[in-house]
Amino acid sequence: MVNRLQNQHGGLLVRASLPLMTGMLPVVLLLAGAGCDSAGSSSARPPVSSAPVADDQAVTAAVNSFCGACHAVPSPDSFPRDDWYQEVQRGFDFYYRSGRKDLTVPVQSEIVRWYQSRAPELLPAAEAARR
Numbered sequence: 001m002v003n004r005l006q007n008q009h010g011g012l013l014v015r016a017s018l019p020l021m022t023g024m025l026p027v028v029l030l031l032a033g034a035g036c037d038s039a040g041s042s043s044a045r046p047p048v049s050s051a052p053v054a055d056d057q058a059v060t061a062a063v064n065s066f067c068g069a070c071h072a073v074p075s076p077d078s079f080p081r082d083d084w085y086q087e088v089q090r091g092f093d094f095y096y097r098s099g100r101k102d103l104t105v106p107v108q109s110e111i112v113r114w115y116q117s118r119a120p121e122l123l124p125a126a127e128a129a130r131r
């Protein structure tokens with residue numbers, strides 16, 4: 001189902017693609033334990049002490065410039081991890097449908113991974129309801 005879109009925009013995405021398939025796993029694991037730091041600091045950066053891979057900063061910049069071109073950059077903790085694939089997809093869809101050509105289109109999978117590595121598995125409310 002998603003393939004249709006990816007094919008449609010494949011040219012753009014492939015041109016920008018980087019050999020970035022590895023490297024984020026440690027960040028994901030680190031953040032997995034950090035989800036109880038709830039509400040309030042929606043724009044705060046996650047408290048990761050070890051330096052993220054250098055590429056992470058490039059992806060952060062891409063998130064800020066691409067997603068931030070149309071609206072405030074959504075905070076990773078505004079959706080649970082599993083929702084981010086779809087939210088990022090929507091952002092790209094908005095761009096393609098807008099007819100804009102002025103933004104540098106990032107690699108979609110990197111943006112998804114950037115959000116997923118920072119997002120809580122569940123939002124605090126859902127987490128609390130579980131207990």
Ligand code: HEC
Pocket residue numbers: 063066067068069070071074087088090091092094095096098100111
């Ligand atoms: C071309 C403009 C544009 C770009 C680029 C864009 N968005 Fe959006 N985004 C929108 C618009 C317009 C809405 C409002 C949609 C609505 O209210 O239904 C929106 C709403 C959202 C929402 C609100 C929740 C929702 O599902 O309605 C999220 C989250 C979001 N965008 C994430 C992103 C992310 C992540 C990126 C970067 C990958 C991104 N957007 C890039 C135009 C854009």
